[in-house]
Amino acid sequence: MKLSVENVSKQFKDKLAVNNVSFDLTEGVYGFLGANGAGKTTLMRMLVTLLKPSSGRILFEGKDIDVLDDKYRDVIGYLPQYIGLYKNFTAEKYLMYIASLKGIEKEQAKKKVDELLEVVNLSEHSKRKVGKYSGGMKQRIGIAQALLNDPKVLIVDEPTSGLDPKERIRFRNLLSSISKDRIVLLSTHIVSDIEFIAKEIIVLKSGQLIHKNSPEILLEHIKDKVWTVTVNENEVPNFQSVYKVGNIVRQNDGVGLRIIAEEKPDARALQAAPNLEDLYLYYFDQEEIK
Numbered sequence: 001m002k003l004s005v006e007n008v009s010k011q012f013k014d015k016l017a018v019n020n021v022s023f024d025l026t027e028g029v030y031g032f033l034g035a036n037g038a039g040k041t042t043l044m045r046m047l048v049t050l051l052k053p054s055s056g057r058i059l060f061e062g063k064d065i066d067v068l069d070d071k072y073r074d075v076i077g078y079l080p081q082y083i084g085l086y087k088n089f090t091a092e093k094y095l096m097y098i099a100s101l102k103g104i105e106k107e108q109a110k111k112k113v114d115e116l117l118e119v120v121n122l123s124e125h126s127k128r129k130v131g132k133y134s135g136g137m138k139q140r141i142g143i144a145q146a147l148l149n150d151p152k153v154l155i156v157d158e159p160t161s162g163l164d165p166k167e168r169i170r171f172r173n174l175l176s177s178i179s180k181d182r183i184v185l186l187s188t189h190i191v192s193d194i195e196f197i198a199k200e201i202i203v204l205k206s207g208q209l210i211h212k213n214s215p216e217i218l219l220e221h222i223k224d225k226v227w228t229v230t231v232n233e234n235e236v237p238n239f240q241s242v243y244k245v246g247n248i249v250r251q252n253d254g255v256g257l258r259i260i261a262e263e264k265p266d267a268r269a270l271q272a273a274p275n276l277e278d279l280y281l282y283y284f285d286q287e288e289i290k
């Protein structure tokens, strides 16, 4: 299976939100990493046909999704950043309603809804009103509705903001478990969401694709650039003004800093193994301005 983005751009009036982006996706989980305003949502909305590219094209199995039209929409599932749930509906009723919108016949829908409530671990709450659900439970209904049509391509936009750490892990495992024979694209700026499940990470910056590679290869790029150093508290501002400083940890003997720098930042500094948080800091030291 292949979904290809070919030289896609999206211009909103005077804002070039996506700038000549190309990449191919095959089965597995892809992490879409970028600061606020990098263009992730815009690109995802184009991938699910809610927006049309200003230029370029998107191909599924070699055919333009514009031409495939409903045939393509039948194979995609989308969980938007903000999902509107009807708070007076029960989970079951809501999913049955979405299934009917997707044109799934009632008997089959009932079977699928039961099965998905099981998958997202909400069976025992299926008769409760959605308005009473926690953030994590709402997200799980969101993923269930995106899976109703058994999509081959699943696009998920910032699914874990608002979830507590336990719910995030659960959500991650769920995505990972369903990704075997699907393309799953997961956008986030929470790096730990994708660190262990993504086969590749697509890094988007100011609308441009700057990297698409496995986490291991991306980390290779910064392997000599991550340092830890223990300093006195009053030295911290100096380091922050000169370097990209990640974690700051209070220790018995001072303050531990994690620093991203091309050169050794201080005689006391020791090199550290990089992780994706470091990578994020390396590429996105400042939030983009909308």
Ligand SMILES: Nc1ncnc2c1ncn2[C@@H]1O[C@H](COP(=O)(O)OP(=O)(O)OP(=O)(O)O)[C@@H](O)[C@H]1O
Pocket: 012, 013, 015, 016, 017, 034, 035, 036, 037, 038, 039, 040, 041, 042, 043, 189, 289, 290
């Ligand atoms: N309909 C629109 N009209 C004008 N500008 C827009 C529109 N939609 C998005 N933009 C702009 O395009 C840029 C990319 O936005 P987008 O929402 O795709 O970024 P993002 O990476 O998803 O960010 P976030 O993580 O905050 O959702 C931003 O500068 C945004 O303000």
